[in-house]
Amino acid sequence: MSDAAFELIHESDHGATVAGRSKLKDGFGRMRRNKMAMVGLVVLALIVLACAFGPFVLPFDPNQSDFDSISIPPAFAGGHIFGTDDLGRDLFARVLEGGRTSLLIGVLATIVAIVIGISYGAVAGFFGGAVDTVMMRIVDVLYSLPFLFFVIMLTMVLGRGIESILIAIGALLWLTIAVIVRGQTLSLKHKEFIEAARAGGMKPFTIVRQHIIPNTIGPVIVYASLLVPEVILGESFLSYLGLGVQEPQSSWGTLIDGGAQAMDTAPWQLIVPGLFLAATLFSLNFIADGLRDAFDPKDR
Amino acid sequence: MATTKIAERPAAGIRPSGTILEVNDLKVEFRTDSGKVAAVNGVSFALNAGEVVGIVGESGSGKSQILMTIMGLLAKNGSGSGSVKLRGQEILGMKDDELDKLRGASMSMIFQDPMTSLNPFLRVSTQLTEVLVKHRGMGQAEAMKRAIEMLDAVSIPDAAKRIRLYPHEFSGGMRQRVMISMALLCQPSILFADEPTTALDVTVQAQILDLMKDLSADLGTTVVLVTHDLGVVASLCDRVIVLYGGRIMESGPAEDLFANPKHPYTRGLLASTPRLDEQTHGELHTIPGQPPAVAKEALGCPFEPRCEFREPRCKTVRPVIQDDGSRTVACHVVSL
Numbered sequence: 001m002s003d004a005a006f007e008l009i010h011e012s013d014h015g016a017t018v019a020g021r022s023k024l025k026d027g028f029g030r031m032r033r034n035k036m037a038m039v040g041l042v043v044l045a046l047i048v049l050a051c052a053f054g055p056f057v058l059p060f061d062p063n064q065s066d067f068d069s070i071s072i073p074p075a076f077a078g079g080h081i082f083g084t085d086d087l088g089r090d091l092f093a094r095v096l097e098g099g100r101t102s103l104l105i106g107v108l109a110t111i112v113a114i115v116i117g118i119s120y121g122a123v124a125g126f127f128g129g130a131v132d133t134v135m136m137r138i139v140d141v142l143y144s145l146p147f148l149f150f151v152i153m154l155t156m157v158l159g160r161g162i163e164s165i166l167i168a169i170g171a172l173l174w175l176t177i178a179v180i181v182r183g184q185t186l187s188l189k190h191k192e193f194i195e196a197a198r199a200g201g202m203k204p205f206t207i208v209r210q211h212i213i214p215n216t217i218g219p220v221i222v223y224a225s226l227l228v229p230e231v232i233l234g235e236s237f238l239s240y241l242g243l244g245v246q247e248p249q250s251s252w253g254t255l256i257d258g259g260a261q262a263m264d265t266a267p268w269q270l271i272v273p274g275l276f277l278a279a280t281l282f283s284l285n286f287i288a289d290g291l292r293d294a295f296d297p298k299d300r
Numbered sequence: 301m302a303t304t305k306i307a308e309r310p311a312a313g314i315r316p317s318g319t320i321l322e323v324n325d326l327k328v329e330f331r332t333d334s335g336k337v338a339a340v341n342g343v344s345f346a347l348n349a350g351e352v353v354g355i356v357g358e359s360g361s362g363k364s365q366i367l368m369t370i371m372g373l374l375a376k377n378g379s380g381s382g383s384v385k386l387r388g389q390e391i392l393g394m395k396d397d398e399l400d401k402l403r404g405a406s407m408s409m410i411f412q413d414p415m416t417s418l419n420p421f422l423r424v425s426t427q428l429t430e431v432l433v434k435h436r437g438m439g440q441a442e443a444m445k446r447a448i449e450m451l452d453a454v455s456i457p458d459a460a461k462r463i464r465l466y467p468h469e470f471s472g473g474m475r476q477r478v479m480i481s482m483a484l485l486c487q488p489s490i491l492f493a494d495e496p497t498t499a500l501d502v503t504v505q506a507q508i509l510d511l512m513k514d515l516s517a518d519l520g521t522t523v524v525l526v527t528h529d530l531g532v533v534a535s536l537c538d539r540v541i542v543l544y545g546g547r548i549m550e551s552g553p554a555e556d557l558f559a560n561p562k563h564p565y566t567r568g569l570l571a572s573t574p575r576l577d578e579q580t581h582g583e584l585h586t587i588p589g590q591p592p593a594v595a596k597e598a599l600g601c602p603f604e605p606r607c608e609f610r611e612p613r614c615k616t617v618r619p620v621i622q623d624d625g626s627r628t629v630a631c632h633v634v635s636l
Contacts, residue, residue, distance in 0.1 A: 020423060020464050020465035020466045020469055021466065021469065022421065022423075022466055023420060023421060023466070023468070024421075128376070129376070191416055192411045192412075192413055192416040192417040193416060193417050193418050193419045193420075195373060195411065195417075196409070196411055196417045196418070196479070196482075197419075198373055198403065199371055199373060199403055199404065199408055199409040199411075199483075200403060200404035200408065200430075200431045200434075200482070200483075201399075201400040201401065201402070201403035201404035201405060201431070201434060201435060202400070202404075202430070202434065203397075203400055204396075206430075206434075210419075210422070210426075210430065211419050211422070214419070214421040214422060215419070215420070215421050217421070
């Protein structure tokens with residue numbers, strides 16, 4: 001997500017005068033002038049790059065126990081710059097490995113939610129009538145399911161692990177996007193360009209795909225940028241409860257869980273993954289804020 | 301204005317006189333919370349190939365709804381009855397699937413506000429080529445070439461570059477040109493224009509109207525122009541239909557009708573049009589009263605409450621349409 005944003009921002013620099021400026025580019029251009037959002041973007045990019053390439057560079061295997069160096073506090077001397085955990089595994093390596101899981105779930109679940117949410121909402125809104133009523137009542141029913149209860153049920157059926165978390169989060173998070181997109185679609189479908197498309201003989205699904213969905217992207221981007229931290233936090237929360245990612249796999253949630261248990265004797269085990277999680281969430285929220293300012297038509 | 305060759309077929313070959321669209325006793329009703337409301341009450345007319353017809357009337361006279369019904373674009377609570385035949389084929393009540401094959405290909409439409417008729421998120425090229433890809437089965441490259449030709453034809457300078465722009469990078473007049481080129485891409489036999497120049501300023505209006513006239517002549521397209529601007533009708537149309545309260549009050553060749561208006565409503569309309577060559581003594585003529593609320597269906601002539609020549613029978617008896625072959629008028633008081 002952040003990488004794509006980066007690319008788009010970069011493009012707007014050069015392509016502006018020649019090929020026409022889309023509203024999307026306009027929005028990203030505005031966002032670029034938002035300092036906090038750009039700082040967030042840089043921090044997030046650093047964390048993403050570290051998680052992506054760090055495990056290849058670090059000399060320690062995140063799952064390799066070293067019984068000579070159990071619970072070493074952070075120090076530059078031994079190479080364990082963030083210390084080790086109580087099984088002697090390098091904490092930095094584990095945090096980066098855990099970050100992969102957390103970020104991956106965050107991005108994947110958000111993409112799933114966006115795809116389902118946009119298609120569902122656009123179809124419900126555009127076709128209206130009975131279709132809309134039935135589709136939106138299904139959303140209401142799903143909305144009424146308590147999240148935690150739903151996750152516990154799913155882990156009982158599918159077993160604990162990333163898959164059940166992904167399914168549980170993905171299955172519930174698209175609801176809000178669907179509602180947002182439906183609302184957008186309702187106001188869009190009476191616009192003249194939709195009428196013009198119908199007058200041009202376009203089929204309903206073509207109109208939804210070609211004309212409705214691109215116009216809902218602005219608000220969806222804003223909401224999705226808020227969704228990524230929500231998902232990461234949700235995953236951490238579930239892993240903390242022991243419902244999510246299982247050992248030896250790590251995520252920021254499981255690391256924080258482990259750290260909390262060793263809080264008295266080895267506080268860095270809680271502080272380090274906590275800092276990474278907090279930095280990521282902060283960055284994402286600043287980016288989301290910047291996106292909202294850039295795409296909210298009222299602020300223009 | 302149209303200097304580029306835009307017709308695939310020679311214009312001479314597509315100038316058959318003859319009826320291409322026949323509307324018979326068209327009624328349009330809307331279901332509302334307060335019951336059924338009729339917007340159009342039995343309108344009949346025919347369109348000949350290649351002519352430019354103006355439909356004139358004030359707001360709420362049902363002029364736009366006639367177009368929407370023919371195009372199958374009525375709002376969900378609306379329904380049309382009667383008969384609309386395109387080249388002998390009944391299209392009223394046709395399924396959307398089949399209508400989609402005609403819309404854009406045999407008949408197309410230009411809307412009032414060019415600012416909102418183009419999708420703000422898509423490049424103009426995308427919006428132009430999709431029509432050709434759909435109706436003509438053209439490949440992307442071929443469609444692009446044709447779309448650029450068409451933009452050239454509507455006098456958009458530097459069309460090959462401009463086609464890559466987004467709608468908000470065009471001015472209002474330019475966007476209406478784009479709309480016109482989009483509507484004419486597949487060389488439809490009928491072009492419906494719903495107040496195409498209302499949202500534009502006067503100088504641009506004239507250019508757009510000239511352009512439409514030239515293009516329709518080049519392509520042999522029948523143009524139906526819905527407007528409340530009598531000046532536009534006078535300068536552009538071969539034939540005029542005057543609508544009031546969902547009924548045709550008067551129709552006939554434009555020149556004849558403007559020179560010698562019969563129906564009191566037409567006379568009122570013409571008298572209300574400001575003219576440069578006439579002393580108005582400071583005040584503009586108006587037709588007293590309000591246009592009828594659509595809910596109330598009059599027994600007699602819908603214009604009766606505002607008519608200065610009204611007679612008792614106008615309230616109770618609906619006037620018969622007098623037809624002398626070229627002109628029609630529906631009035632008790634005047635005769636052709």
